[in-house]
Amino acid sequence: MAEELKYEWNFAFRLDHWVRVSAIAILVFTGFYIHWPFFGGGPDSFLMAWMRFFHFVSAYALVLGLIVRAYLAFNSAFDRDWKDFGIFRNLRDLPDIIGYYLFIKGTHKDYRKYNPLQAFAYLFIGLLIIFTAFTGAAIYNGKAFGVLNTAESFMWVNTLLGGESYTRIWHFLSMWVIIIFVGVHVYMSILQTAVGKDRTFTSILTGYKLKKKTP
Amino acid sequence: MEKKDGVGKQFLEALEFQGIKRRDFLKFCGATAAFLGLSDLYIPKIARAIEKASKRQPVVWLNFASDSGCTESLIKATYPNAAEIVLDILSVDYNETIMAAAGKQAEEILEKSKKDGGYILIIEGGIPTKKGHGMISGKEMIDILKDFSGPAVAILAVGSCATFGGVPSAKPNPSEIVGVTEALKRVGVNKPVINLDLCPVNVEYLIGVVVNYLLLGKLPELDSFGRPKMFYGQCIHDNCERRAHFDAGRFVEQFGSNEEALGYCLYKMGCKGPMTYSACPKILYNDRISWCIKAGAPFIGCAEHGWPDKFAGFYERLPDVKIPGIAGVEATADKIGAIAGVATAAGIAVHAIATAASGRAKGEKKGGEE
Ligand code: SF4
Numbered sequence: 001m002a003e004e005l006k007y008e009w010n011f012a013f014r015l016d017h018w019v020r021v022s023a024i025a026i027l028v029f030t031g032f033y034i035h036w037p038f039f040g041g042g043p044d045s046f047l048m049a050w051m052r053f054f055h056f057v058s059a060y061a062l063v064l065g066l067i068v069r070a071y072l073a074f075n076s077a078f079d080r081d082w083k084d085f086g087i088f089r090n091l092r093d094l095p096d097i098i099g100y101y102l103f104i105k106g107t108h109k110d111y112r113k114y115n116p117l118q119a120f121a122y123l124f125i126g127l128l129i130i131f132t133a134f135t136g137a138a139i140y141n142g143k144a145f146g147v148l149n150t151a152e153s154f155m156w157v158n159t160l161l162g163g164e165s166y167t168r169i170w171h172f173l174s175m176w177v178i179i180i181f182v183g184v185h186v187y188m189s190i191l192q193t194a195v196g197k198d199r200t201f202t203s204i205l206t207g208y209k210l211k212k213k214t215p
Numbered sequence: 216m217e218k219k220d221g222v223g224k225q226f227l228e229a230l231e232f233q234g235i236k237r238r239d240f241l242k243f244c245g246a247t248a249a250f251l252g253l254s255d256l257y258i259p260k261i262a263r264a265i266e267k268a269s270k271r272q273p274v275v276w277l278n279f280a281s282d283s284g285c286t287e288s289l290i291k292a293t294y295p296n297a298a299e300i301v302l303d304i305l306s307v308d309y310n311e312t313i314m315a316a317a318g319k320q321a322e323e324i325l326e327k328s329k330k331d332g333g334y335i336l337i338i339e340g341g342i343p344t345k346k347g348h349g350m351i352s353g354k355e356m357i358d359i360l361k362d363f364s365g366p367a368v369a370i371l372a373v374g375s376c377a378t379f380g381g382v383p384s385a386k387p388n389p390s391e392i393v394g395v396t397e398a399l400k401r402v403g404v405n406k407p408v409i410n411l412d413l414c415p416v417n418v419e420y421l422i423g424v425v426v427n428y429l430l431l432g433k434l435p436e437l438d439s440f441g442r443p444k445m446f447y448g449q450c451i452h453d454n455c456e457r458r459a460h461f462d463a464g465r466f467v468e469q470f471g472s473n474e475e476a477l478g479y480c481l482y483k484m485g486c487k488g489p490m491t492y493s494a495c496p497k498i499l500y501n502d503r504i505s506w507c508i509k510a511g512a513p514f515i516g517c518a519e520h521g522w523p524d525k526f527a528g529f530y531e532r533l534p535d536v537k538i539p540g541i542a543g544v545e546a547t548a549d550k551i552g553a554i555a556g557v558a559t560a561a562g563i564a565v566h567a568i569a570t571a572a573s574g575r576a577k578g579e580k581k582g583g584e585e
Binding site: 036043045173176183191 | 463465483516520526548555
């Protein structure tokens with residue numbers, strides 16, 4: 001069986017991916033600090049102020065990164081992959097892929113770019129990022145994008161969740177879900193690389209995956 | 216003789232008789248102008264408005280389910296006793312806690328005020344909605360409220376109990392206590408209520424709203440919780456005197472510590488300043504002497520809707536999470552996160568071992584074809 005390199009991610013997809021990765025990394029670290037400042041600042045430091053600054057800047061980066069990803073899905077010159085996220089099609093194929101991952105089945109169908117489990121996970125994480133952004137805005141006292149007075153505009157989020165301290169908890173817990181997602185996501189790509197021997201793991205850096213050529 | 220500021224001599228004499236000097240009175244008017252955001256050109260106008268009001272603006276102050284802390288805060292104001300000045304000259308027709316009359320006599324005064332109407336109605340305390348749980352001389356509190364809200368020109372709910380129920384409405388709330396706005400809604404009275412949250416109310420807010428009404432003849436602009444924007448528009452945390460310590464990452468970790476003596480930020484001691492909107496850091500309490508954070512206590516969030524139930528314990532950063540369905544199980548957000556994290560790690564490990572055992576990785580059974 002011959003194999004060939006397939007260009008899976010163009011530069012835009014890769015860049016967008018890594019912007020979101022760095023944003024999430026900074027958000028999680030600074031978020032933990034803001035939640036519970038685990039080390040103190042020196043006499044002339046602005047430690048908390050900087051933590052918050054980077055938290056908010058990365059929040060913008062993450063939200064914009066998500067918007068860019070959604071745009072690419074519909075209007076990329078390289079690969080408009082929004083159809084891969086079709087809910088009904090993926091629901092139909094869910095048993096196939098779950099069966100495979102639970103060792104019930106030996107193989108699974110050939111999926112174009114994302115298998116159903118992946119598609120759902122990415123859709124979910126996108127929504128979760130939106131949720132985290134909204135809860136974040138609701139507990140932020142400033143002007144989002146320089147125009148939107150967050151304390152007033154997102155008051156309804158607090159009302160919905162039962163008060164600002166609850167919004168904080170939701171914001172905090174959704175961070176944990178994102179952390180778990182990252183863990184599983186990285187594991188899955190290592191797993192795929194080991195099992196499929198298709199360079200999935202490095203493809204998000206190089207852009208290339210190894211594909212079997214159908215004779 | 217008419218003074219330059221236009222306040223009548225007779226009125227000043229009346230004040231003098233109560234031990235209030237003209238100078239103190241004008242100082243009070245100046246302070247009021249300042250926190251209403253008016254220029255000092257308004258000081259004589261404020262003085263005149265109060266003088267005029269002294270002849271005609273009656274106030275009825277009703278106490279319902281509360282500990283009278285707001286009244287206490289009002290009468291414990293010391294010199295020059297701004298609060299008492301205004302409330303005296305405003306002719307507070309009725310206030311159970313501080314009035315001299317009692318029993319039948321008091322009830323008569325109350326009835327007369329109701330007949331005359333046109334008073335500013337100040338409510339202190341929550342309203343029990345369960346029958347028989349809150350009664351004054353044989354009448355349900357909610358009915359008394361209903362009777363008096365009609366002839367009032369303005370209704371002020373002062374203190375957290377009156378605004379949204381506050382402490383008396385905390386779980387389990389056996390008397391089903393609600394705030395004034397909610398109670399009026401239940402008895403079908405549709406009248407705007409000015410909510411002056413805080414436990415107890417800051418007397419200067421109360422005076423500010425009353426003077427604002429006397430001066431301009433209208434109620435102040437309110438936010439979505441019915442609180443005057445001029446007092447509840449800014450976050451405590453943004454005006455806090457300890458904010459520099461917060462930004463620098465210097466926190467009190469323990470009471471009685473050196474950090475506490477140095478006046479570090481109380482964030483880790485459960486301060487709710489970052490989620491509370493009120494002008495406390497600027498206007499302060501007790502004749503602008505101090506407020507909770509200045510006194511060394513973390514802010515507990517009493518200016519907010521849903522306090523205290525929806526806020527964490529006074530000394531905790533965040534409330535515990537109730538896990539629905541499992542009664543009595545509560546966990547902190549940190550614990551939930553840690554457990555979920557460990558569970559995920561375990562899941563990944565098990566799956567990785569299974570993959571190795573199944574021989575998939577060695578390519579014996581070809582799996583994924585992505
Ligand atoms: S003491 Fe409270 S309100 Fe003041 S800076 Fe610290 S967290 Fe903010």
